[in-house]
Amino acid sequence: MSFLANKENILKIIKLILSLLFIYLFLNYIGGLFLPFIIGYILCIILYPLFKILNKRYKIPKHLSSILCISTLIFLVVFIGVGVVGQIIKEGKEFIKDLPFYINSIKLTFDQINQSIKGFFTILPDGLERTVINFFENFSSLVGEFLSNGLKNTSIKVIKKVPNALMITIISIISCYLMLIDKENIQKFIIRQLPKKYSDKFNIVKSGIGDAVFGYIRAQLIIMCLIAAICFIGLLTLKAPYALFIAVVIGIIDALPVFGSGFIIWPWALYNVIIQNYGLAIGLIIIYVVILVTRQIVEPKILGKQIGIHPLATLMSIYVGLQLFGVFGFIIGPVIMVVIKALQNENILPKWR
Incomplete structure (x- = not known):
């Protein structure tokens, strides 16, 4: 019995490892191709309670219910985007614009700290004093380099991805619309593709x-x-x-x-x-x-x-x-x-x- 139990646990662990490997391969190599549809499905799950209310309770046709749900979502996103997100973007632009000033201020502060440290560590032996001072000088230069180049490179990468993000958004909305009007049939189709022991x-x-x-x-x-x-x-x-x-x-x-x-x-x-x-x-x-x-x-x-x-x-x-x-x-x-x-x-x- 002990052997059979251990064998069953080993098989479960192997299945877990294979499942995680499949998830990794799917997300890393194939998932990007299906990203708009994954997002569309997530949006479908979020909007489906509202869709059911419109379709079942108020007898609004599926196509119109789906359009109303997505329109409501877009309205909320735009409303929040124009207000809150717009202000965040505005402040973010101002922050990036003023960033050189803050970087210089931080560098000057680190320089002052380095000078103070140099004076403090004069009581140490020469070799140890030089090592400690070099550490703080290198740390100061690393901070300055990160502030100068790290944020700049990140901003460039984000800007380059904007067109692709727009296309993903459009396809996600269309796929969400199609999934809403036929969610139950799509779910039944997926279940039918599973082996009997898993579908149960x-x-x-x-x-x-x-x-x-x-x-x-x-x-x-x-x-x-x-x-x-x-x-x-x-x-x-x-x-x-x-x-x-x-x-x-x-x-x-x-x-x-x-x-x-x-x-x-x-x-x-x-x-x-x-x-x-x-x-x-x-x-x-x-x-x-x-x-x-x-x-x-x-x-x-x-x-x-x-x-x-x-x-x-x-x-x-x-x-x-x-x-x-x-x-x-x-x-x-x-x-x-x-x-x-x-x-x-x-x-x-x-x-x-």
């Missing part, structure tokens, strides 16, 4: 994984928006420049395990201490404390019964995802981890001991 479990697995994945994504988006709102209110109170743009960036960074909002706030506060802007430094620390307390109180309630993942596992999944799938790996990595945990909860994969 399809609804159970789909329900468990769907709830876990979308619950996880929804919870993270809610937390990101909450953190960004706290930062925005705090930065407005402090009269900090580019408040909305920086608040959104902090909200996104805060979603990263280990790094968090402190990855931006603490260096910013330290810089203001160095330039003797103590009011802004204290204000930033207060914002950080409020974010920390809010996350500790709210996160368990928002995640609720969703599948929990250890921060280290989440960090590993993000890193591996970024290495395998590029920028989309930031989302794909944790989602794969959530899927694995959901499959374990459904007893399809063996649980960790």
